[in-house]
Amino acid sequence: MRVALLAESFLPHMNGVTGSVLHVLRHLAEAGHETLVIAPKAGDVTADLHGARAELLRSVPLPSYPEVRVVFARAARLGALLRDFDPDVVHLASPFVLGWQGLAAADALKIPSVAIYQTDVVAYAQKYGVPHATALVAGHVARLHRRATLTLAPSSASTRQLEGLGVDRIRRWGRGVDAVRFAPEHRDAAWRDAVAPGGERIVGYVGRLAPEKQVDDLRALADLPGTRLVIVGDGPSRPALERAFPDAVFTGHLSGAALAQALAGFDVFVHPGESETFGQTIQEALASGVPVVATGVGGPLDLVRSSVDGWLYRPGDLDDLRARVADLVGDDAKRRAFARAARNGVQGRTWEALTCDLVGHYEDAVALRRIDDSLLRRGGPRPAAPAASRARGRWTRYVALGDSLTEGLCDASRMPAGQFRGWADRLAELLAHTSDAGPFRYANLAVRSRRVRHVIDEQIPDALALEPDLVSILIGANDLLAPTVVMPALVAEVESAVRAVRRTGADVLLVTTFLPRRPAARLLARRFATYNVHLRRIAHEQGAILLDLEAVADLGELPLWADDLVHLRSSGHRLIAYRAAEALGVPDARALLDLDEALHADTDEAPRGTWLTRDALPWVWRRVRGRTAGDGIRAKHAGYVELPTRGDRQRARTT
Structure with missing residues (x-):
């Protein structure tokens, strides 16, 4: 690029x-x-x-x-x-x-x-x-x-x-850390003797010396017995800080090997700023094998594992700050344990890995821009980013609603003959895998060929009877394939379904429709795009979590679609499942998708017959007779099935 x-x-x-x-x-x-x-x-x-x-x-x-x-x-x-x-x-x-x-x-x-x-x-x-x-x-x-x-x-x-x-x-998208430059091996006894000749424990800070960094809060540590305060950095606040902390060591700005040596030489790193969007120096201290005490707000919340590799103190509570630092400088065994955990915790946070993720975000932006320009010409609002992370809570009862896509047609991966898996089944497994609570229950009420009215009349009542805390809704494609579509009525039905679930307090994962990248699909593109514009509005107004699959350009690629030209292969279902998991806040969902793709290649059997005789003519014949492929088909999981959770596995190992 x-x-x-x-x-x-x-x-x-x-x-x-x-x-x-x-x-x-x-x-x-x-x-x-x-x-x-x-x-x-x-x-x-x-x-x-x-x-x-x-x-x-x-x-x-x-x-x-x-x-x-x-x-x-x-x-x-x-x-x-x-x-x-x-x-x-x-x-x-x-x-x-x-x-x-x-x-x-x-x-x-x-x-x-x-x-x-x-x-x-x-x-x-x-x-x-x-x-x-x-x-x-x-x-x-x-x-x-x-x-x-x-x-x-x-x-x-x-x-x-x-x-x-x-x-x-x-x-x-976080920040990488150079775990070679910042490492415990750079701890130097001569440097420590120079800044703490009495053998004091060294409590250090690295960063700009400016009001927004709240370095003045370190006054709570200025007279902590048996410690030496070392402040690395420069900025407009330095003269006032030097007057306030006459016994502290001010090194000025350090970089390169000198900065790595100073960080590794600390016993405890302190970060008092409450307006940090991330906290890169915290990462560098952790990589140096130094436990961190930071304010419990902003970026540090995602970096410091309290009671594992450091402490998060109550914002603005300087007594709590002092107590947390005193706890670490006064307990050598705890400090060493925290130091080991600090170093181990940053493994894998390399700039190489983060830049690889960044390129993926670039590619998503390119795809989104094309969609934006297309929707702008139609007068519609831009779609949400694919797989935006908006986790609401820890779910234990998940119900999937929809048609053949949610039923899982053509995803026969590792399934007995005649049975299908599908993206919703895969998503349920992911949610259960990351759940510490238990048990995790899952139902799938989706049936092939169903339309929005079937969701309203059949699936919603059955779903509400199960009292779920998460419901996914992917529906509308079969309605949009009809010769004529009354869009306001169709949209009103979908909105009533979402509202009915939200009224119970359950979360809704509302999924936009999408098409393969085929010439014939262009005839339907405007209709699908208009419908999706309404789904985005419904998600916003009803407080639903939006999974905007129209904005996932990869889903249009033909290798993800089955030979019947209207359903997804196993690889397509995998992609949706992991994008849904990312939308629901499952950690490292994208990395898990890459691993799943590498370990489980598609093994779909070659279909018998031609597309015309196998797929097209039976579909036309059913339409002529007023029937659908879903007639007589029952939901594969009409009641809850129980899936093992991470918590279950952990409890099993301890018994």
């Missing part, structure tokens, strides 16, 4: 945004992708940009924070740069000013954009004493990320924050 990266800050000023961009450039280059960097010019750049072309634009320093540069480039100038490079996607690194201008230029050229949410500028506005500007800043952030094709958030807290601002299409 050709990727244009617009960075709100860049070299020679090193911060989290700059560091992330450099790592991404390196691993994109190693994977064979071409890159362009557009960023503020703040001085000479001597670092290796890994073959990236750089366009550094004139910038001015922010008066209250001169290390931050602001670019006021015209969209026409950025458009010319993008047009010349001709990227497949525009990557917006922590966008705000330059990012907004670049987003306008990308939109004008119809280039998909991926916005990386990395800086909580709303919280920064509050910390810097301009609360009257907070609403304006929040509005700008919301508009920017709603306009981007896709937004990547680094943590569950930042995801919730963006959703609260009305941002849609949010995916989780």
Whole structure:
């Protein structure tokens, strides 16, 4: 791919945004992708940009924070740069000013954009004493990320924050860590003797010395017996902090081997900031084998495993902060156990793996942009991002409703002759596999050839009698294949079904319809797209979880479709199941899909006869007689079946 990266800050000023961009450039280059960097010019750049072309634009320093540069480039100038490079996607690194201008230029050229949410500028506005500007800043952030094709958030807290601002299409994408540079082996006795000559336990902080980092909260640790406070970093707050902590060691800014040595030399790492969207230095401390004490809000919630590799203290409670640090510095055995767990916990969080995930997000953005442009011409709203993670809770009773797709037709993978598996069965197994509670119960009321009215009249009453806490609804394709469709009536029936389930307090996974990428399917594309627009509105208004399969471009690929041309093969059902699992918050769902694909290749038997005699003529004959393939067919799981859970397996091992 050709990727244009617009960075709100860049070299020679090193911060989290700059560091992330450099790592991404390196691993994109190693994977064979071409890159362009557009960023503020703040001085000479001597670092290796890994073959990236750089366009550094004139910038001015922010008066209250001169290390931050602001670019006021015209969209026409950025458009010319993008047009010349001709990227497949525009990557917006922590966008705000330059990012907004670049987003306008990308939109004008119809280039998909991926916005990386990395800086909580709303919280920064509050910390810097301009609360009257907070609403304006929040509005700008919301508009920017709603306009981007896709937004990547680094943590569950930042995801919730963006959703609260009305941002849609949010995916989780964290940060990698260099586990070679940051490692326990870099712990150096001479360095420790220099900063703590009395043999004190070293409590350290690494980061910018600025109000939003709340470094002043470390005053709670200044007189902790038997400890030495070491503060690594620089910034506008440094003079005041040096006066406040006269016994602390201030190293100034460190990078490279010097930073790795300092982190590995800590006994406990402390991170007091409450406005972190992620917390990269926390990851680096963990990789260095150093337990972490961090505030229990924001990015640290996803990084620190409290009571395993560190502690999360109550935000703003400095007594709790002091107690947590004292607990670790005073207990050598616990601190060593936490240190081992810290190192083990970051294995696999490499920048190589994260950049591979990033390329997958780029590809989704390209597919979404095509759908956006198509829907815009029809006057419909843009679809939600595929598989957006919106977990509601831990479900124990799941019921699937629908037609042949949910029944599982043509997915005979590892099933007895004449029986089918299907995406809903696979999803139920995934939900059970990740459940610590038990038991997990699953029913599948779907029957081939059913229409929306069958769901209303037959499946909904039976489902509600089972008192589920999760219901999936994938229905409507058979209605849309009819010669005429009264769309308002069809949509009203679907909405009444969703409302009936939601009224019980159960969650609904509402699934959009989709078509194969065949010439004949184009005749139905407008009808299906219009129906899906209504499903997205229903999901939003009724509080349903949307699985937008129309936005999953891979589902249109012909190898995923069976020989009857209307159902999915096993590989297609696998793809839907794992996308549904991702939508429901199942951890690592995409990685599990790749593993499942590798281990279980399709073994579908070659069908007998031609498509005309085997599939088309029987379908026409049934229509002429007013019958359907589902006549006389009963739901395969009309009542609950019980599936083993992770909790069941764990309990079995302990007995």
